[in-house]
Amino acid sequence: MGQTFPWTRRDLLGLEELTSQEIVTVLDVAETFVELSERQRKKRTNLTGKVVVNLFFEPSTRTRTSFGLAARRLSADVLDFTPSSSSLSKGETFIDTAKNIEAMGIDLIVVRHSSSGAPHLLAQHLQCGIINAGDGAHEHPTQGLLDIFTIRRIKKRLDGLTVGLVGDIAHSRVARSNIHGLLKLGAKVIVCGPPTLVPATIGELGVEISHDLNAILPRCDVINMLRIQFERQRHGLFPSIQEYARLFGMDSIRLAKAKPELLLLAPGPINRGVEITPEVADGPNSAILQQVTNGLAVRMAVLYLLCGQPGEG
Amino acid sequence: MGQTFPWTRRDLLGLEELTSQEIVTVLDVAETFVELSERQRKKRTNLTGKVVVNLFFEPSTRTRTSFGLAARRLSADVLDFTPSSSSLSKGETFIDTAKNIEAMGIDLIVVRHSSSGAPHLLAQHLQCGIINAGDGAHEHPTQGLLDIFTIRRIKKRLDGLTVGLVGDIAHSRVARSNIHGLLKLGAKVIVCGPPTLVPATIGELGVEISHDLNAILPRCDVINMLRIQFERQRHGLFPSIQEYARLFGMDSIRLAKAKPELLLLAPGPINRGVEITPEVADGPNSAILQQVTNGLAVRMAVLYLLCGQPGEG
Amino acid sequence: MGQTFPWTRRDLLGLEELTSQEIVTVLDVAETFVELSERQRKKRTNLTGKVVVNLFFEPSTRTRTSFGLAARRLSADVLDFTPSSSSLSKGETFIDTAKNIEAMGIDLIVVRHSSSGAPHLLAQHLQCGIINAGDGAHEHPTQGLLDIFTIRRIKKRLDGLTVGLVGDIAHSRVARSNIHGLLKLGAKVIVCGPPTLVPATIGELGVEISHDLNAILPRCDVINMLRIQFERQRHGLFPSIQEYARLFGMDSIRLAKAKPELLLLAPGPINRGVEITPEVADGPNSAILQQVTNGLAVRMAVLYLLCGQPGEG
Numbered sequence: 001m002g003q004t005f006p007w008t009r010r011d012l013l014g015l016e017e018l019t020s021q022e023i024v025t026v027l028d029v030a031e032t033f034v035e036l037s038e039r040q041r042k043k044r045t046n047l048t049g050k051v052v053v054n055l056f057f058e059p060s061t062r063t064r065t066s067f068g069l070a071a072r073r074l075s076a077d078v079l080d081f082t083p084s085s086s087s088l089s090k091g092e093t094f095i096d097t098a099k100n101i102e103a104m105g106i107d108l109i110v111v112r113h114s115s116s117g118a119p120h121l122l123a124q125h126l127q128c129g130i131i132n133a134g135d136g137a138h139e140h141p142t143q144g145l146l147d148i149f150t151i152r153r154i155k156k157r158l159d160g161l162t163v164g165l166v167g168d169i170a171h172s173r174v175a176r177s178n179i180h181g182l183l184k185l186g187a188k189v190i191v192c193g194p195p196t197l198v199p200a201t202i203g204e205l206g207v208e209i210s211h212d213l214n215a216i217l218p219r220c221d222v223i224n225m226l227r228i229q230f231e232r233q234r235h236g237l238f239p240s241i242q243e244y245a246r247l248f249g250m251d252s253i254r255l256a257k258a259k260p261e262l263l264l265l266a267p268g269p270i271n272r273g274v275e276i277t278p279e280v281a282d283g284p285n286s287a288i289l290q291q292v293t294n295g296l297a298v299r300m301a302v303l304y305l306l307c308g309q310p311g312e313g
Numbered sequence: 314m315g316q317t318f319p320w321t322r323r324d325l326l327g328l329e330e331l332t333s334q335e336i337v338t339v340l341d342v343a344e345t346f347v348e349l350s351e352r353q354r355k356k357r358t359n360l361t362g363k364v365v366v367n368l369f370f371e372p373s374t375r376t377r378t379s380f381g382l383a384a385r386r387l388s389a390d391v392l393d394f395t396p397s398s399s400s401l402s403k404g405e406t407f408i409d410t411a412k413n414i415e416a417m418g419i420d421l422i423v424v425r426h427s428s429s430g431a432p433h434l435l436a437q438h439l440q441c442g443i444i445n446a447g448d449g450a451h452e453h454p455t456q457g458l459l460d461i462f463t464i465r466r467i468k469k470r471l472d473g474l475t476v477g478l479v480g481d482i483a484h485s486r487v488a489r490s491n492i493h494g495l496l497k498l499g500a501k502v503i504v505c506g507p508p509t510l511v512p513a514t515i516g517e518l519g520v521e522i523s524h525d526l527n528a529i530l531p532r533c534d535v536i537n538m539l540r541i542q543f544e545r546q547r548h549g550l551f552p553s554i555q556e557y558a559r560l561f562g563m564d565s566i567r568l569a570k571a572k573p574e575l576l577l578l579a580p581g582p583i584n585r586g587v588e589i590t591p592e593v594a595d596g597p598n599s600a601i602l603q604q605v606t607n608g609l610a611v612r613m614a615v616l617y618l619l620c621g622q623p624g625e626g
Numbered sequence: 627m628g629q630t631f632p633w634t635r636r637d638l639l640g641l642e643e644l645t646s647q648e649i650v651t652v653l654d655v656a657e658t659f660v661e662l663s664e665r666q667r668k669k670r671t672n673l674t675g676k677v678v679v680n681l682f683f684e685p686s687t688r689t690r691t692s693f694g695l696a697a698r699r700l701s702a703d704v705l706d707f708t709p710s711s712s713s714l715s716k717g718e719t720f721i722d723t724a725k726n727i728e729a730m731g732i733d734l735i736v737v738r739h740s741s742s743g744a745p746h747l748l749a750q751h752l753q754c755g756i757i758n759a760g761d762g763a764h765e766h767p768t769q770g771l772l773d774i775f776t777i778r779r780i781k782k783r784l785d786g787l788t789v790g791l792v793g794d795i796a797h798s799r800v801a802r803s804n805i806h807g808l809l810k811l812g813a814k815v816i817v818c819g820p821p822t823l824v825p826a827t828i829g830e831l832g833v834e835i836s837h838d839l840n841a842i843l844p845r846c847d848v849i850n851m852l853r854i855q856f857e858r859q860r861h862g863l864f865p866s867i868q869e870y871a872r873l874f875g876m877d878s879i880r881l882a883k884a885k886p887e888l889l890l891l892a893p894g895p896i897n898r899g900v901e902i903t904p905e906v907a908d909g910p911n912s913a914i915l916q917q918v919t920n921g922l923a924v925r926m927a928v929l930y931l932l933c934g935q936p937g938e939g
Contacts, residue, residue: 037418043362049669051695062413065392069364069417072390077698079691093898100688100894103918104695105663268413272406292416350731356675375726378705382677382730385703581726585719605729 005029007305011123011130014139015180023181027149029301030294034153037073037297046308047076050107054080055098056133057113062268063133063143066292067110070299074308076107094118095125102128107307111135129306137171142302144177146295147265148185150287151222153294154263159186162219165207166248167226167275168197168237174267175226179205190216193226193248196237213248217258224265225250225275241274251277255285263287318342320618324436324443327452328493336494340462342614343607347466350386350610357613359621360389363420367393368411369446370426375581376446376456379605380423383612387621389420407431408438415441420620424448442619450484455615457490459608460578461498463600464535466607467576472499475532477523479561480539480588481510481550487580488539492518503529506539506561509550526561530571537578538563538588554587564590568598578604631655633931637749637756640765641806649807653775655927656920660779663699663923672934673702676733680706681724682759683739688894689759689769692918693736696925700934702733720744721751728754733933737761755932763797768928770803772921773891774811776913777848779920780889785812788845791833792874793852793901794823794863800893801852805831816842819852819874822863839874843884850891851876851901867900877903881911889913 005025015023036042052071054064064080071078081101098109108129111119116136123130134140152158163182169175169191182189183206191198192210203209210216217223228244238244250264264276264285272278281288318338328336349355365384367377377393384391394414411422421442424432429449436443447453465471476495482488482504495502496519504511505523516522523529530536541557551557563577577589577598585591594601631651641649662668678697680690690706697704707727724735734755737745742762749756760766778784789808795801795817808815809832817824818836829835836842843849854870864870876890890902890911898904907914 042418049699051698061394065394065414066417068392069390072364073362077695079694081687081691096895096898099915100918101691103915104692104922105668105919269409272409289412289416292413293418296417355731374707378707378727379730381705382703385677386675582722585722602725602729605726606731609730 004309005305007309010306011119012141012302012306013119013123013130013132015141015144015177015184016139018141018181018184020184023145023148023184026145026298026301026305027152029304030145030149030297031153033297033300033304034294037293042073043075044073045075046304047071047074047107050074050076050307051105052076052078052108052110052303053101053106054078054133055083055101055109055111056080057083057111057118058134060112060133062292063112064110066295067131067133067142067299067303070296070303073296073300074303076303079106095121098122098126102126108303131302131306134173136173137176138173139177139180140173141177141181142295142299143174143267144181145302146291146298147174147178147224147267148181149298150265150291150294151187151263153290154287155221158182160188161221162188162190163222163224164190164192164210164213164216164220165224165226166192166213166250167228169193169202169226170197170199171229172226174224178224179207183207190220192216194238194244214254214257217254220262221259222263222265223250223258224267225270227267227269228271228274245274249273249275249277250280252279252283255280255283258285261285265291267291317622318618320622323619324432324445325454325615325619326432326436326443326445328454328457328490328497329452331454331494331497333497336458336461336497339458339611339614339618340465342617343458343462343610344466346610346613346617347607350606355386356388357386358388359617360384360387360420363387363389363620364418365389365391365421365423365616366414366419367391367446368396368414368422368424369393370396370424370431371447373425373446375605376425377423379608380444380446380455380612380616383609383616386609386613387616389616392419408434411435411439415439421616444615444619447486449486450489451486452490452493453486454490455608455612456487456580457494458615459604459611460487460491460537460580461494462611463578463604463607464500464576466603467600468534471495473501474534475501475503476535476537477503477505477526477529477533478537478539479505479526479563480541482506482515482539483510483512484542485539487537491537492520496520503533505529507551507557527567527570530567533575534572535576535578536563536571537580538583540580540582541584541587543584558587562586562588562590563593565592565596568593568596571598574598576600581605630935631931633935636932637745638767638928638932639745639749639756639758641767641770641803641810642765644767644807644810646810649771649774649810652771652924652927652931653778655930656771656775656923657779659923659926659930660920663919668699669701670699671701672930673697673700673733676700676702676933677731678702678704678734678736678929679727679732680704680759681709681727681735681737682706683709683737683744684760686738686759688918689738690736692921693757693759693768693925693929696922696929699922699926700929702929705732721747724748724752728752734929757928757932760799762799763802764799765803765806766799767803767807768921768925769800769893770807771928772917772924773800773804773850773893774807775924776891776917776920777813777889779916780913781847784808787813787847788816789813789848789850790816790818790839790842790846791850791852792818792839792876793854795819795828795852796823796825797855798852800850804850805833809833816846818842820864820870840880840883843880846888847885848889848891849876849884850893851896853893853895854897854900871900875899875901875903876906878905878909881906881909884911887911891917894918
């Protein structure tokens with residue numbers, strides 16, 4: 001891959017900021033990395049000598065591991081910096097912590113934080129690249145990109161597809177990144193969940209709102225089953241897990257009412273029997289494990305574009 | 314090492330499954346890695362581009378570190394995946410967690426789990442290689458292999474040797490792996506400990522049972538002092554630490570009654586003054602630290618055979 | 627850097643043991659690494675095949691990360707060994723733990739411990755190199771070296787400079803390493819803090835003692851603001867944080883009374899508004915972030931001298 005792709009951004013903060021052409025560039029680069037991973041020698045040297053730091057203020061294994069593996073495949077050095085073991089407990093500020101990390105000669109910081117906008121704050125104060133790995137209920141752009149990449153790989157297009165996002169739309173950064181990306185690439189998006197978990201204002205983004213999965217299901221080419229966070233139930237946002245599963249879960253009876261080639265995504269980790277039953281999760285419509293595999297390629301693409309291209313400093 | 318060794322297994326689950334020839338192959342490959350580590354440049358490239366994941370559901374530093382170093386010496390990328398920080402706490406199943414890890418393009422999973430058979434379960438459901446790094450009271454094959462390797466390096470043979478395994482036989486996966494491996498290679502095995510810690514059924518494996526260390530000591534060429542887990546005492550399985558040390562510990566007075574060239578092993582970490590006194594642990598009969606050094610070579614051998622041989626995919 | 631520098635030590639335990647020539651050698655090697663890090667390709671191969679273990683018995687991110695990055699830049703393999711997850715909890719002794727780590731073929735152990743002298747104990751019992759990354763209130767030699775390196779880079783000399791160390795002198799290993807190093811290189815050192823935090827015996831090292839920052843400030847070319855550990859207040863060693871900040875903190879009003887080119891250091895993490903106000907910390911006199919950057923170069927220099935030189939085994 002001596003090829004240079006058009007890219008000018010130093011940071012990846014959200015899909016809201018990206019143009020449709022930029023999103024397509026990420027998908028195209030990811031495509032080359034999927035092909036690469038199928039070959040014998042998986043290692044590239046594009047990021048040799050670069051240092052990528054995972055700065056995760058919320059626990060995560062899946063996303064952190066995926067970024068770590070993606071960076072290593074490009075020969076970067078990777079450091080996991082977990083705030084529990086860090087200077088934050090000694091009273092240092094968030095920005096000071098990040099500036100100190102940067103001063104060690106870091107090239108990219110992958111940050112997850114419970115506050116929306118935390119990655120943007122870092123991007124304003126630091127010179128190194130920042131990748132948002134999830135900020136509050138705002139965005140999780142690489143998850144959005146890998147969902148969209150998985151759809152494009154399987155459906156061969158995005159334009160004109162109808163994609164249903166099902167579940168807790170209100171608190172989901174995955175939903176928000178999907179919405180921004182899918183709409184830019186010409187898909188129709190329907191968000192669907194209990195009224196307490198679907199804010200009315202989300203319609204302003206240009207999506208259709210539904211509270212009835214059975215009603216929208218036959219129109220959908222893709223359904224993305226968002227993860228239910230059980231702590232929401234304590235706050236009275238949905239009646240019971242059984243009730244949720246009955247109305248918004250996917251089982252083989254409900255699946256039978258969908259288009260036969262319906263593509264089922266779930267960002268995981270899934271609660272088997274809640275959002276999705278085992279036979280559906282492991283069935284032919286599901287692309288759950290492909291999403292994980294594609295996540296690696298998408299994150300390699302983002303790392304490559306942000307600091308691994310030939311001539312990149 | 315362009316040489317190819319005969320090997321067909323994708324997984325290493327236990328010494329019970331291996332043929333004597335397979336065990337000898339691991340020992341022979343380990344021998345080449347010991348020689349390698351004595352040379353200036355210790356790094357090999359056999360596993361370049363391969364990814365090894367340490368998936369430890371029980372705390373471990375020694376074994377995890379040894380596998381991690383072994384993999385790095387062969388130029389693999391290594392990831393430590395600890396379930397406390399993982400998706401398991403979010404309700405994901407054991408198999409789903411492992412399948413998700415595999416989907417990131419992993420080549421080998423090194424797994425430790427408190428349930429006997431957990432690595433076998435993974436091997437049934439996953440395509441990547443599985444190495445058992447200890448499952449319940451079942452097996453700990455690389456520990457067994459490194460014990461046997463250490464005996465062979467020092468005694469120059471295994472056939473015809475008498476090996477005593479002393480301590481908590483009932484709960485020891487190390488004992489079980491030693492028994493399977495040693496018997497296959499022609500050694501005689503005596504298990505020795507308090508009756509509460511030596512199940513009568515263990516005789517069915519083909520070992521002699523004793524409850525009197527003084528009685529068997531003069532016949533042994535090798536004694537492997539198993540680690541005492543103090544929590545067993547709470548369950549009334551042995552009377553007191555002092556009593557245990559008096560009957561089954563090794564001190565210089567007892568050692569004087571053994572063959573002069575008795576080889577003393579201990580899988581560690583040792584409780585100085587319980588299983589073994591400091592002067593014996595650090596004395597000429599002890600090979601405790603050689604076991605650690607050999608462990609690295611044995612684990613490199615296992616990694617090499619499972620996925621590092623020329624032509625390996 | 628095929629160049630060989632004069633160096634015979636296997637360990638770096640403290641600046642007290644080093645000759646002025648040895649300190650200058652570290653600073654000179656660090657200088658070459660600063661130049662290196664400004665170039666495109668940051669990676670060196672001097673420590674390929676070497677293994678560096680971070681053995682930290684006190685929590686640390688900053689120092690541990692800096693050593694880890696320094697080692698990786700020289701292509702060493704790095705292992706973080708944290709005692710909480712280790713065999714220590716199983717009753718193994720400190721020396722046994724370290725000997726077991728060494729037996730895995732480790733080349734260097736970077737150790738932090740709450741007991742003064744712990745690294746010296748390891749150096750006595752082990753064959754591999756030992757780097758003290760902070761032992762009790764004794765020494766933190768790489769922090770001392772990076773402070774001195776930062777002064778030399780900016781002031782272009784050390785001989786004849788007056789350096790004030792401000793704060794908790796009694797409990798500061800950073801102070802002690804600074805004192806030994808600075809005095810050997812010809813600087814004058816004034817220690818300054820509340821009487822409860824400045825032991826009278828420190829004068830025996832050859833430093834001037836003061837309890838009045840305003841009085842000594844105009845004479846200083848450099849001020850190193852030591853970190854205040856709030857738990858000292860509970861022990862009644864200083865009256866209140868406000869009182870401490872008023873007497874020994876650095877703000878722009880106090881700074882105005884210093885030489886205009888005063889160089890301000892702080893080992894970090896800083897408590898903004900306590901030892902130093904934000905506008906001063908981020909102002910032109912402060913070299914706080916340069917210290918972090920220089921720390922990487924200094925640690926690369928130490929690793930290089932201890933085991934990365936051509937012909938090094």
